[in-house]
Amino acid sequence: MTRMTIDELREHLCAAYPDLCPLFSVEFGDGVLLVDSARLREALEDLKELGFDRLGMVTAVDFGDEFELVYRLTSRSMRVGMFVKARVPRSIASVRSTVDLWPSADWQEREIFDLFGIVFEAHPDLRRILLTDDWVGHPLRKDYIDDSIIRRPDYL
Amino acid sequence: MSAECRTVVNVGPSHPSTHGVCRVLVELDGEIVRRAEPIIGYLHRGIEKMAENRSYLQVVPLTDRLDYVGSMYANWAYCRAVERLAGIRVPERAEYIRVIVCELQRIASHMMSIGSTGADTGAFTAFMYAFNQREQVVDLFEALSGSRLTYNYVRPGGVGADLPEGWVERCREFVAQHPAAMMEIDDLLFGNVICRARTKGIGVLTPHDAIGWGASGPVARGSGVDWDLRRDDPYSVYPRLDFTVPLGERGDCYDRGRVRLWECVESCRIVTQALDQLEPGPVQAEGLPRLLAPRPGDAYDHIESARGSLGVYLVSDGSVRPYRMHVRSPAFANLALLPMLAEGHTLSDLVVVLGSLDPVFGEVDR
């Protein structure tokens, strides 16, 4: 069981799923698969099939009009990790849940729902997790306004 | 028994065994836990949001407040992400120092966990013995960074300061006596027939669930999942160091505790080797600006913390502040296992299971 390099991962991925191949890129030394939000679920299923048995991290980034969902997958058998990224429009921020593929998505998707307001369809228990149930707004959105957020000056 | 006959107990948020501020909503049928739901967020300070309003260097003290039992880890994981983003090369001496402090931190953190296994089962003496060891590590860190809990020591590009005079000798003294002290704690705690009865077969986690639920660190290794980032995704100078990864077999609280214990002994070996290989040199990368402005993009880096794989995901928009910081917290993922592990055991076992998952709520709630 040796550690797979990014190039080997790319070859492996292209051999198994040629349609995912052109979406693969390397960024800061990590493999990144940038997929369309409509194909996200399909791609994740394929990658799980390929041997990515752990979902290490799910998070989101607010890019104004769009949210970017970032999935960090790890494979124990190939000893390699990679990213899957998908963008969803802010107006219809909704994506299929991955709890049935990896249970570890459960709390992390709740966290994204809590802090970004992205809805995960078919999530068994989508509630706020870190904030109180009556909290208004989603703090990690860039347009969230709160008086207690103080922007530090640029100089040190 | 119908649901109406169940007793609902709130364990926490202010309770001696929740290891911080966690509330576990427990439905009891007599003494048997039928459902346990951790309710978290009591320590949510919005560190990820705060990081968006600070410069890259100003975020380091924030990462101290994540895992306050093992501040060095969050420091290091964050710094690795920044270094990856900004393309900073860290001097070799700094890498060695980072490995040394992080392995010492592992000992300190595991001492807290093993000690609280004792405290949770009512053997407070084991807690004091474990804390005796932890104190010595904390003293070492105090000499290094000036503080005893939030060190702010690992910085982007290196470490905050070089080792003070005589520190290496003190550190060697500590690691020389530590394995024997560990064996004593092992005898006192895991050698005790009551403690074994309380931890063996309790909260069994199967390897399949451990992987699926994203468990990492001693929680996953206690179930026999052979996964350690220090060896499987080697970073820093770990490839040059010789160590083994202890594994459990049954995945119960006992195995999780024992894995932590043996990890401490392995950490001593790593520290000794790293001290041997340590050579003079700079501890901070040259010519680093006070205000880092990495090129736009995103980077993720992770290290093996005392609780598992601790990752930091950073997005830069080219400005002096992180556009987004996300912490992949191992304690968060491990804590999600609690409902599954505690179900069917008694209330007494619930606190033992919770303790064996070793959550630190600064990191869970962020």
Next chain:
Amino acid sequence: MSFVWGLLYGTGAVILIAGGAVVGVWWERKVSARIQLRLGPQQLGPAGSLQMLADVPKLLFKEDVVPASADRLLFRYAPLAVFAPIAMSLAVIPFWAGWAPLDSAAGVLFFLAVPSISVLGILFSAWGSHNTLATLGGVRAAAQMVSYEVPRALAVLSVVVLGGSLQPSELMDAWRWWWIPVTLLGFGVYFIASIAEMNRGPFDLPEAESELVAGYFADYSGIRWAVFMMAEYGAMIASALFGAALFFGGFMWLPGVAGLAVHIGIAALIITAVMWVKWTFPRLRQDQLMTFCWTVLTPLALVQLVLAVVVALWL
């Protein structure tokens, strides 16, 4: 006359238990500190021995909080219901040759039966607190204290069989030094069952700091809490004194005051051992506690009883 005598006795018992608790708490702090690589109290008086004199006023002056949802009557008087039976049980302990404060013909039975009444006080406090954790602690205490009565009574019974009397003074008159090896097993059972009776570690499930916070007295503060504390130390002192007399002869070794000193010395050793056990062992689980009582302790006590009967008949 008996009323005056009772009043005198009551005052004496309260003073004895209060004094014993003060000394006991200090001693426990010192013992636990030695076990835990600490120093314990050391600021006030020699070796911190005056620390408790500072702690008692603190407890007295603390606010006496009664939770709004509590049953006030039960909540307020439950500590006394726990304390009183334990103070009463001191009455039948033989301190002097041919003498005990209440030298009843059923004295041994009195000692075994009366402290168990305090389980009612524990249930009162648990129920009166109107708190789930307290109720759980109270139920645990009831189950535990009633179960451990059995091996404890059987263990004491083996001494009674040898002595042929239930009256403490007669029993002590009959006491011979060779009873020690014969009843050693019985003392072991008595020791363990007594720890369970007084709810101390490793059988402190009803209070279980780490699970039930403090169990049945979780909501108590100040002097009412102190009464619970005193009851615990009182039970420890009573069990130790009684055990020292029955199983080790107590004052029989030396005449007069010296004998009393030996008696108290043996009891102090037993108390220290109780503390040692508490600060070494983790806590059992409820089901393990019950299993231990019925499958280990009770059979052992029965074996001891058979042994004692055989020895008594053979004589």
